[in-house]
Amino acid sequence: DVVLTQTPVAQPVTLGDQASISCRSSQSLVHSNGNTYLEWYLQKPGQSPQLLIYKVSNRFSGVPDRFIGSGSGSDFTLKISRVEPEDLGVYYCFQATHDPFTFGSGTKLEIK
Amino acid sequence: EVQLVESGGGLVQPGRSLKLSCAASGFTFSDYYMAWVRQAPTKGLEWVASISYDGGSTYYRDSVKGRFTISRDNAKSSLYLQMDSLRSEDTATYYCTGAAGGWFAYWGQGTLVTVSS
Numbered sequence: 001d002v003v004l005t006q007t008p009v010a011q012p013v014t015l016g017d018q019a020s021i022s023c024r025s026s027q028s029l030v031h032s033n034g035n036t037y038l039e040w041y042l043q044k045p046g047q048s049p050q051l052l053i054y055k056v057s058n059r060f061s062g063v064p065d066r067f068i069g070s071g072s073g074s075d076f077t078l079k080i081s082r083v084e085p086e087d088l089g090v091y092y093c094f095q096a097t098h099d100p101f102t103f104g105s106g107t108k109l110e111i112k
Numbered sequence: 113e114v115q116l117v118e119s120g121g122g123l124v125q126p127g128r129s130l131k132l133s134c135a136a137s138g139f140t141f142s143d144y145y146m147a148w149v150r151q152a153p154t155k156g157l158e159w160v161a162s163i164s165y166d167g168g169s170t171y172y173r174d175s176v177k178g179r180f181t182i183s184r185d186n187a188k189s190s191l192y193l194q195m196d197s198l199r200s201e202d203t204a205t206y207y208c209t210g211a212a213g214g215w216f217a218y219w220g221q222g223t224l225v226t227v228s229s
Contacts (some may be wrong), residue, residue: 054214057160092157094214100173101159
């Protein structure tokens with residue numbers, strides 16, 4: 001199975017600052033069709049997860065442009081500029097290139 | 113407004129069965145791939161199973177293959193997960209999800225399944 005390694009495990013941030021989360025895959029996530037199925041999700045405390053980014057860098061409907069996904073191959077990053085209180089929670093990367101689909105173990109964004 | 117409402121969770125003994133349901137509204141159900149994702153208590157997310165628009169293709173993680181069956185009824189805008197031979201490691205909150213751009217664009221509130229004697 002593809003292993004997604006997220007770092008850091010916890011990211012203390014000051015509100016208004018930028019945060020960055022890394023997701024590294026044990027295999028390239030480039031599909032045979034040329035697409036890279038790497039997504040990012042946020043689970044706020046007590047809530048269901050929500051989709052932020054799909055296919056590496058595409059923001060889902062309603063997601064603020066403060067969230068920027070980037071990367072290629074097996075190395076991906078989610079940057080959150082000007083962190084706001086509603087951004088706090090656990091972030092997961094996810095890959096749907098290889099069967100079985102897998103999630104990273106999560107990065108907790110918390111107030112410093 | 114897209115809504116996914118799960119039901120059917122509860123306490124069940126190891127080896128027994130349970131069937132989860134998900135009622136969808138606010139979108140054309142038959143246009144979307146659907147899936148179940150679970151989360152064990154205090155743990156991360158785990159994809160369980162997916163199903164194509166018409167139910168003709170289904171996909172499972174290895175640990176549930178042969179025990180779980182995902183299905184859908186497009187006429188009722190409903191998704192199901194039949195879970196047989198349940199194990200303690202299946203204890204989790206099960207989320208119904210719908211794909212749009214991303215594989216899990218829409219999420220229900222989840223239903224808790226506890227497998228214990």
